């Protein structure tokens with residue numbers, strides 16, 4: 096790679112909404128990445144995903160040329176085709192037949208241009224984003240309670256609070272740098288209490304003084320019960336309620352139905368546990384509630400958010416240091432999308448669709464075609480694709496055939512759409528496979544623009560790599576299409592700086608302190624100042640404005656009457672499927688799936704069950720999880736921290752990485768009536784053993800080999816090798832012939848029968864071409880890294896060949912086991928040996944093995960292993 100810049104460049108991490116500052120430097124063929132000590136979000140820290148960014152920048156698999164179908168074409172051809180196709184649909188069927196579906200991972204400048212084109216010039220409201228699956232309920236809840244999409248907290252509040260409720264958030268894995276900051280704050284002030292409210296004992300339980308493993312979907316029961324109890328115990332801030340809120344009487348009257356017995360019944364928590372928690376809340380002088388997808392992704396997500404805001408308003412714990420309801424943003428720029436209006440029910444810059452707002456935005460944009468009303472949100476948009484109302488869709492920076500609920504139906508809907516345009520960085524994704532036109536976008540490290548993190552801080556993403564192939568910034572692509580649609584004058588941008596300044600100006604346009612989002616002070620930045628922009632927290636109005644506590648017209652916040660979700664109960668589907676993140680993968684794996692180091696923690700899709708729910712299944716079995724909508728295959732693993740009756744499956748696996756493991760094939764598109772956000776966390780399912788006739792692992796020389804035709808496969812990323820975990824229901828009759836056929840024949844085979852297992856190595860010209868390890872019932876316990884290394888450096892002596900045939904490393908080297916610490920590649924078995932050798936703390940393990948001493952994300956797992964070693968001595 097050639098650098099555009101060999102000096103260290105300050106940029107922002109493209110993963111989670113913590114929004115860490117990153118310093119990237121091109122050195123030789125690689126890029127070194129470190130935390131930016133000056134950035135207020137992370138003060139130099141990075142988690143494992145951030146530290147491994149350098150591993151995800153290679154160009155393998157990248158979409159580098161515009162494509163029509165499978166043909167590479169010039170930009171002119173592709174842009175003409177996109178614009179011509181859109182124009183034809185608009186002429187024949189009207190603007191309502193067109194939709195854009197974007198992403199919280201686009202840059203603010205990208206979104207702004209797409210939103211302006213769709214809502215301002217094409218003239219329909221159908222511009223939504225994957226934030227609908229993520230932040231929509233938080234946005235709706237904040238708007239209802241506070242009058243604006245206004246996050247009333249910042250990270251440094253964590254150092255000033257007394258009680259932190261982590262609700263539906265596994266921050267240890269999903270917002271790791273923030274979690275480490277919380278851990279540090281607790282080390283400094285051990286009296287600060289942390290309560291985890293999550294059906295599962297996740298890695299975040301590590302920090303918790305109390306874990307409330309409530310029944311899925313029972314958060315409103317808990318918060319209503321708490322509100323009622325505080326009211327009865329005279330622990331509300333009556334003065335604050337009087338002065339700053341309305342709606343308290345109705346909310347308290349509704350909560351009064353939630354006595355301890357009822358709350359206990361609904362949540363599954365004992366009355367003692369509940370009262371202890373209620374006392375804890377009553378006594379804390381300052382309190383923060385950090386919430387994320389366990390709250391938002393519900394058919395009552397908005398009410399759940401408002402159950403939390405009710406609590407903070409009723410106790411006056413908001414708008415002061417160390418207090419407040421804090422929505423942890425998922426994606427790096429979900430907040431930026433909300434600022435530009437990237438949801439179908441927003442127009443732009445925190446404005447909606449009143450006649451006055453439509454007129455104002457129209458005058459600002461110089462368009463008399465601004466959509467007069469909202470458009471279709473994500474699930475409605477796919478409904479409209481299914482029934483043919485939408486005839487052209489442009490998908491940018493999201494992979495909906497993996498991430499949308501009812502994903503198989505979404506696939507059918509997209510397959511039937513006459514014009515599908517996909518802007519992507521990768522050539523093959525589940526969604527891109529159905530595109531008529533694929534447009535190559537610049538990726539992180541190549542693109543320029545801004546993002547806004549969870550605490551409203553706007554930071555620059557900067558390029559340090561040259562544009563590869565013909566890839567272009569998303570803003571450029573959209574502007575080019577807009578110009579071809581005849582809107583040239585409004586889209587004559589040549590640099591993201593111009594877009595940012597226009598966006599900043601719109602935020603202040605006729606604002607007069609009425610709209611929370613105002614960054615008009617940045618509207619006059621020069622290009623040089625934009626290039627040098629340091630992190631800035633909004634609001635940043637050009638004209639001084641009066642500070643406001645809340646954004647409703649009467650300056651008061653609202654308490655709301657909230658109702659728990661109704662969870663579907665279906666005969667034959669006794670378990671609740673919960674889905675979410677694992678530590679080292681990001682969403683649909685298009686980036687993290689490239690890094691072998693990030694695959695070692697969880698190399699294949701898992702289904703986590705409580706031991707009591709295993710029925711006739713055993714740890715390590717392949718299981719089939721079935722809902723009324725669809726099914727998936729994953730490896731069963733048991734965890735005592737899993738709530739009985741509930742199973743957890745990661746959201747990440749997709750058709751590029753596994754045969755049948757998309758969790759959203761099972762999830763029904765039930766949405767919150769206020770926010771339109773789907774209920775991704777509670778799906779009725781059953782789980783049964785998938786009767787594999789054999790299991791095995793196959794290694795083939797060269798990356799990117801197609802998966803073999805078997806019922807279960809899962810791809811494990813490795814350097815230079817295609818590594819598949821396999822299983823099938825029909826026996827593999829002739830493994831030798833099968834392996835020969837996979838490699839085009841001519842292999843010199845070496846094989847061994849190891850008990851019930853059968854191992855085969857295939858050689859050609861002294862080089863290892865293939866390795867196959869088969870077992871009748873279970874996955875052979877291999878040292879994957881040792882096998883992969885043998886493809887690079889063949890074993891030199893007989894002992895080493897024997898070790899390879901056995902699937903082990905040569906010599907005395909003991910196996911490492913599953914990787915726990917990804918930073919230093921330290922495995923579970925190594926850690927267990929160190930524990931047996933006398934290490935008794937995370938610090939001692941760190942001193943001996945280095946594990947847990949870099950990003951800290953594995954520290955909860957280290958503690959768990961220490962506890963296990965203490966309770967079950969070897």
Ligand SMILES: Nc1nc2c(c(=O)[nH]1)N[C@H]1C(S)=C(S)[C@@H](COP(=O)(O)OP(=O)(O)OC[C@H]3O[C@@H](n4cnc5c(=O)[nH]c(N)nc54)[C@H](O)[C@@H]3O)O[C@H]1N2
Nearest residue numbers: 111263264265269311312387388389425426675676681682
């Ligand atoms: N490693 C990693 N980090 C990420 C991402 C990633 O893909 N990988 N994605 C980013 C994005 S976009 C997002 S949105 C965030 C999400 O961050 P989180 O919301 O923290 O992550 P999830 O794993 O989706 O879900 C959080 C927790 O909600 C719990 N939960 C499920 N049902 C309920 C319930 O009824 N009540 C309560 N109280 N809890 C429940 C789950 O058990 C789970 O532990 O992560 C961001 N960070």
Ligand SMILES: Nc1nc2c(c(=O)[nH]1)N[C@H]1C(S)=C(S)[C@@H](COP(=O)(O)OP(=O)(O)OC[C@H]3O[C@@H](n4cnc5c(=O)[nH]c(N)nc54)[C@H](O)[C@@H]3O)O[C@H]1N2
Nearest residue numbers: 228229492493494498518519536674675682683685746775
């Ligand atoms: N069941 C279940 N479903 C869920 C969730 C869950 O917890 N459970 N979580 C939901 C949440 S919170 C989220 S945020 C979504 C995430 O779901 P998605 O948005 O579908 O996931 P990503 O893999 O992040 O998709 C981003 C795509 O954009 C591409 N890309 C990356 N950078 C760029 C760029 O600069 N430009 C362009 N044009 N493309 C780019 C990537 O290659 C990738 O294909 O999933 C949601 N779905």
Ligand code: SF4
Nearest residue numbers: 108110111115142145
């Ligand atoms: S915490 Fe989030 S923003 Fe920070 S380095 Fe990790 S993934 Fe990136």
Ligand SMILES: [Mo]
Nearest residue numbers: 228229425426
């Ligand atoms: Mo998200």
